[in-house]
Amino acid sequence: MPLKSESEGSAPLELVGLLAxxxxxxxxxLGLFTVVSDQLAAESIARHGLRYAFLSVELGENPRQxxxxxxxxxxxxxxxQLGDYSLDxxxxxxxxxxxxRVRVGSAVAHQSAGLEPN
Amino acid sequence: xxxQGSITPLIASYLAxxxxxxxxxTAVGLAMVAGNRIQGxxxxxxxxxxxxxxxxxxxxxxxxxxxxxHFLSGAQSARGVEIVNVRTWIEGDESHLRIxxxxxxxxxxxxxxxxxxxxxxxxxxxLPRSLSGA
Numbered sequence: 001m002p003l004k005s006e007s008e009g010s011a012p013l014e015l016v017g018l019l020a021x022x023x024x025x026x027x028x029x030l031g032l033f034t035v036v037s038d039q040l041a042a043e044s045i046a047r048h049g050l051r052y053a054f055l056s057v058e059l060g061e062n063p064r065q066x067x068x069x070x071x072x073x074x075x076x077x078x079x080x081q082l083g084d085y086s087l088d089x090x091x092x093x094x095x096x097x098x099x100x101r102v103r104v105g106s107a108v109a110h111q112s113a114g115l116e117p118n
Numbered sequence: 119x120x121x122q123g124s125i126t127p128l129i130a131s132y133l134a135x136x137x138x139x140x141x142x143x144t145a146v147g148l149a150m151v152a153g154n155r156i157q158g159x160x161x162x163x164x165x166x167x168x169x170x171x172x173x174x175x176x177x178x179x180x181x182x183x184x185x186x187x188h189f190l191s192g193a194q195s196a197r198g199v200e201i202v203n204v205r206t207w208i209e210g211d212e213s214h215l216r217i218x219x220x221x222x223x224x225x226x227x228x229x230x231x232x233x234x235x236x237x238x239x240x241x242x243x244x245l246p247r248s249l250s251g252a
Contacts, residue, residue, distance in 0.1 A: 014125065021129065025136045032140065036147030043154035050162070099194050111158045112193035114166030 035106065041078040042102050042109035048074055049085070050100040050111045057092055057115055071102065080104050094118045145232070152221035152231035159196050160217050160238040163189045167206070168213040168240035175242035177213045182206050186215060198222055202233060212241045 052070040053063035067087055075082035083103035090096050095117040101110045166189045171181030183206050190196045190204070203218040218235040 018125075018128075018132075021132055025140070029140065029143070032143060032147070036143075036151065039147075039151045040154065043151055043158070047154065047158040047161075050158075097192060097194075109155070110195045110198075111155075111162065112195040113162040114169070114189060114193070116169050 038080065038105035038107035039109070041075070041080045042104040042107040045071060045074040045078065045080075045082070045104065046100055046102040046109035046111040049102060050098065050113050053087055053089075053100060054098055054113050054115070057089070057098065063087060063089065063092065063098070067100070075104065078104075089115070148221070148231045149234065152234050153236065155195070155221055156199060156217060156219055156234050157236045157238070159190075159193070159199065160215055160236045162193070162195075163217070164213055164215040164238045164240045167215070168242070171213065172242055175244070176211050177208050179206065179208050182208065182213050200230070203235075212239050214239045 049067055049071045053067040056063045056066040064087055068085070071082055071085055081104070083105065085100065085102045088099040088101075092098070092115065094115055096115050098113045098115055099110070100112075101108060163186050167182050167185035168177055170185045171177045186204060186206055190201060199219045199221050201217060201219045203216075205216045207214050214237065216235060216237040218233055220233055221231040
């Protein structure tokens, strides 16, 4: 009895379909990687930037003038573009809170520190 | 030779694998980001509390606990974190703090992180006269 082939369909078409499925997640995964990477960078920049601002208050300097260049350097070390930032220390009085908010891309990080009491 | 069947199970498996990978990557990313945020809160909370609870460089536990609580209620960075457990203790002249918490809505998509615990310690020290300028 001779062998009979009954395969139907198109192999190239199946190949194209499967390749499309395999390539489909690359876009969303890259987007997700960017979001997570931006958020990690923002958190790290906020932590270290706040430490810098905290120390500049201790040295009697104006933290608002000092922290900008420091944040730029930190952002460069991450290979990121610093969006904007805000430093709020309500008069920078002893015992108050120092609040730093940093934006990198769409990610926002926020860190707070307490200034030393008198 | 009869070569019949469907590639639907293959496609379904592949889609399931894609979703699993995406969830895995998101969960790991969220944990890393939340770890950074919570470590920052713990670091600054222990500095804040230690500064305010020491007498001649030695902290007192009741003051330390009160000041940690004050920091966590006043600092804006702690507001996005659901604090599950706070433990403070003193070893000699060192203050220690351990916080376990979940960061809520980290990437703005309504997903919280897993429970993350971070620890920090602080100690007072006296600057040598040559450094302090005295």
